[in-house]
Amino acid sequence: MNQSDPRPDPQDSLAHEPAAGSLSARARAAVAPQSPYLNGLNPEQRAAVEATEGPVLVLAGAGTGKTRVLTTRIAHLIATGKAYPSQILSVTFTNKAAREMRERITAVIGPVAEGMQWLGTFHSIGTKILRRHAELVGLRSDFTILGTDDQLRLMKQVIEAEGIDEKRWPARQLAGHIDGWKNRGLGPDQVPAGEAGAFANGKGGRLYRAYQERLKTLNAVDFGDLLLECLRLWREHPDILEQYQNRFRYMLVDEYQDTNVAQYLWLRLLAQARKNLCCVGDDDQSIYGWRGAEVDKRGAEVDNILRFEHDFPGATVIRLERNYRSTGHILSAASGLIAKNQGRLGKTLRTEDEPGEKVTITGAWDSEEEARLIGEEIEALHAKKHSLSEIAILVRISAQMREIEDRLVTLGVPYRVIGGPRFYERAEIRDALAYLRVVNQPADDLAFERIVNTPKRGLGDATIQVLHNHARAARVPLMEAARFIVETDELKPKPRGTLRDLLISFGRWAKLSETMSQSEVAQTVLEESGYTDMWQKDKSADAAGRLENLKELVRSMEEFPDLQSFLEHVSLVMEANESDTVERVSLMTLHAAKGLEFDTVFLPGWEEGLFPNQRALDESGRAGLEEERRLAHVGITRARRRAKIYFASNRRIHGLWNSTVPSRFIDDLPESNVEVAEAPANFSYGGSRFDRMQPFSGSSYQTPGWQRAQAHRASTDDGGYSARRSGDRRGPMLIEGELVAKSTGGSGFKLGGRVLHTKFGPGTIEAVDGNKLTVEFDKAGRKMVLDSFVEALG
DNA sequence: TGGAGGGGCATTTTT
DNA sequence: TGCCCCTCCA
Structure with a gap:
């Protein structure tokens, strides 16, 4: 490719524009040197790059070189003269992804990549288009883009103006509704009556309309409008749609599984004419369903990616299944897990890498111990000269971070939290x-x-x-x-x-x-x-x-x-410039981890209720469970060499201690790729306690994984009396060990007796049922606990 | 008008 | 348990 090629940009000018595939374009391609950029691609990747015409769906599993395919495909389109950089629409979800893609394309084809003026996020491209035609949708071209806080303030005003009690019908909730509607491509007039009525006794639709009117008077849009107004523009002005359809000879979409309906409609309008739409994604990494990435017009739960072939008949589907990231056990564990999902297109990742280390599962007594164990492992890795920047801790919810951070601070392990407020x-x-x-x-x-x-x-x-x-x-x-x-x-x-x-x-x-x-x-x-x-x-x-x-x-x-x-x-x-030279452990949510990779990944909190998250199950049933499982899959596949799963038997939720059951996802992992971690010396207490957790555990403790965990525990600990590491700050534990032994022959506790619980503190026994005690704790209130958790007082 | 304290609440979050 | 929002009072 000639990098100093001063070819005129055919857009917005009358410059001669050789049609794609025209003689001159083909001649130009023939002049170009052989395509060195194709070297090193595997056959599937190469197919994905060279299948330039018509709709193409590339199912790119984790670590299969998805970005490489995208960038090479663009390079290929340009190098073969099929399109000018300015004729390629390339959409990503985040600015970061867009920036990286631009950098990588530049690395392959040189400064001509600068001509890719249509490489960006849905929103940035939408903005660009809207600014050009603002007056047609009732805006001025210098419209402001509102952030979440501005939106909220505006909605508050609208709610008040309608004489609605903002306390009863909070703006935040309205924002959620409107956001949902916009995600689904619905304007104020298109919201189904039932839904519009769900807010403020039937005034939802009216508020939505009022909000949109306020936006217009302020010459402002919110994020959703950046897409929605494009749709409106194109529908109301087919001539303008046609301009863009002609302009974008080739379209590429990254992370297609995350597109919402509005984005899907946006793409479909553009792709209708030329149909040269290439979507790259991984249905197994679709983790933003709650943000509108699913649910079609009819309200059915249909992922865009699952119906691509239906919407674009004759689509070429290419699967990238060769993983270049993780070692064998990690990959097989992740594959085994995700295979339990029903709604998927089906892919089997494989690697030529060595099996490597098995995925480990470690149980901890409580979340504090879990954090301590992770801290210790990090220290051990660090001592073995592993870079801290190659270590990540991925949690399900941000609330899990606090305890882990506390521990890292105590240990003096430098860390950084990724995500959080932009x-x-x-x-x-x-x-x-x-x-x-x-x-x-x-x-x-x-x-x-x-x-x-x-x-x-x-x-x-x-x-x-x-x-x-x-x-x-x-x-x-x-x-x-x-x-x-x-x-x-x-x-x-x-x-x-x-x-x-x-x-x-x-x-x-x-x-x-x-x-x-x-x-x-x-x-x-x-x-x-x-x-x-x-x-x-x-x-x-x-x-x-x-x-x-x-x-x-x-x-x-x-x-x-x-x-x-x-x-x-x-x-x-806008993003903060991170000028960080210090090596740090990364701490983030599983959602924030998508697209990243690390040598070692810690995955704490694999417990029922937390992960899979109870709320996801309650709200979305099986679909929710499957999305949670995809999240687990994303978590494991972030790891190159070590994936370490943890669960705690007790976790504090909203300040109260709850006993918990290991996640069903642990049981979804193939046995041969997993090992139950060596019980740490100070863990045996937990082990012996787990054995007695049955009454609290529901049925899950019977599952194979759980039994495996127990079996392994039995073989590695010595019945609850392993040598405790000196310096363990939890002194009273030894006493509890004795109690475990004592209580096996029946309860030694009497009604009205005073007991001390390590977590709940002192309390009075109110009932005894086998080894279960009902205790009225002085501070924590009445709880049912196992006798092995308490120490008799006095 | 603004600080202090009580009540309600508590996933995931690009743009 | 901790945070945020709202209300009450100075």
């Missing part, structure tokens, strides 16, 4: 952006409202209400209403003066932005408004971090030509 979702960033938005666009009411009293300057609800009333009556933006109000005596002198000062400041900053660089303006605004000061005076632990984030924000602004373009860019693609 950079631009952080309060301080949103605040700073709001200031800049007002400077840039004084009519931005949402931004104005956000910062009018941040930092606190005595312009509270009362003042805002006055402004609102005027703004509404005079149909002007808040800022303009404020200008008017400060000239009247409607406000008390103090707030009036403050407000006037603020208006003067904004006038000054707006003027500054004409001469100063945008980062200097930002700096000045943040200082003069007292915003930086506010955080400097803040004594809370994260204030320093927030100031750091603000600096980062100002720094990142330098890359943009002006404030306007910075703001346009920022709402979609």
Whole structure:
């Protein structure tokens, strides 16, 4: 490929555009050197790259070189002259994925990749399209993209305006509904009556419509609109749709299994004409069903990916099943697990790598011990010179992180939490952006409202209400209403003066932005408004971090030509620059781990109720269970060499200790690829306790995996009296060991006797049933416990 | 108007 | 158990 090729971009110009496959295009392809980029692809990958025409579904299992196929395919399209970079639509879900793809394409084909102006997320591409045709959907091209917090504030206003009690019908809930509708591609008029009525006694649909109207008046859109408005644009203006259909000769979609209905419709409209749509995904890694990645118009649960062949007849389906990531046992364990799912297209991953280590399963007495065991293993790996950056701990819910973090802090193991609030979702960033938005666009009411009293300057609800009333009556933006109000005596002198000062400041900053660089303006605004000061005076632990984030924000602004373009860019693609040179263990949710890989992966919390998550089961039944299982599959397949599963028999949920049962997913793992971990020296107590957990365990303890776990335990521990590691801080355990032995011959506890439980503390025995005691604990209330868990007092 | 404390609540989350 | 939101009071 000639990298300095100054070919004109055929788009938006009258430049001659050789048709794909035309003589000149073929001639050009013939001139191009043989395609070195195809080297090293396996036959399936190569097929996926070369099947350029018509609909193609690439089922790419974990670690099968999916990104490589995508990037090579693009390189191939360009190198063979089938399309110019600007004629390829390439969609990803995250900005990170888009960035990485661009980098990798550049590495293969050189700077021509810069011409890929349609490589990005659904949302960024949607934005680009909407800005071009904004007026056709009732927007101006400089529309603002609202973040979640702005959305919520707006919905609150809408709810109040309709005279609905916001406490009874919280904005958050409405946001959920609207979000769901938008995910399914439904505008206010298309929501099924039954659903629209579900909120606020039948007013759901009306609120949705009112919300959309408010957005339009504010010249704003939310994330969902970025797709929905495109759909509307294309449906109402077929000529424009046609432009895009012609423009995008080839379309590629990454992570297709995660597309929601709106995205699916968006793609289908575009692909209708040329049908050169290549979707890459893995039905076994579909873990965002709850976010609208399923459920079609008829309400049936149908994954887009499962019906691709139906929607695109004659589609080529290519399976990538050669895994280049994990060792044999890990891969077989994951395959065995996912094979238990029914709703799947079916793939069997294989590897030519060595079997490697088996997946380990370790039981812990409680979540604290679980964290300790993980900590110890990490230390051991570190001692063996394993890099900490190659270790990850993947949890089901964020709440699990706390105990693990505590442990890592105690051990002094450096770690980082991945995920959490995005950079631009952080309060301080949103605040700073709001200031800049007002400077840039004084009519931005949402931004104005956000910062009018941040930092606190005595312009509270009362003042805002006055402004609102005027703004509404005079149909002007808040800022303009404020200008008017400060000239009247409607406000008390103090707030009036403050407000006037603020208006003067904004006038000054707006003027500054004409001469100063945008980062200097930002700096000045943040200082003069007292915003930086506010955080400097803040004594809370994260204030320093927030100031750091603000600096980062100002720094990142330098890359943009002006404030306007910075703001346009920022709402979609801002991310914190992680300049991290220290090696750290990564801690994140399973969801956040998708797409990542590590040598060693710790998977704590494999317990019924937590994982599979009870709520997923309650709300979505079998579909929920299968999604949870896919999540487990994603977890295991993140590991290259070591996957370590843990469960605890006791876990604190919302502050209360619950006894738990190992996850059914443990039993889904093929026996031959799994080993029950050597019982740690201090674990035998737990082991002996597990043996007595039956009354609490429901039926699951009978399952093969559980029996395996027990059998192994019996062979590796010595009946509950293993030498305890010295220094174990849990002193009373030895006593409990004795109690275990004692209680085998029957209960030695009497009604009314006082006992001490390691977790629940002291209590009085209220009933005895075999080895089960009902104890009224002084602090924890009445519980049924096993006698082996308590020590007789006095 | 704003800080302090009580009540309710508590998956997963790109854009 | 801890957090967030809301209300109450200074």
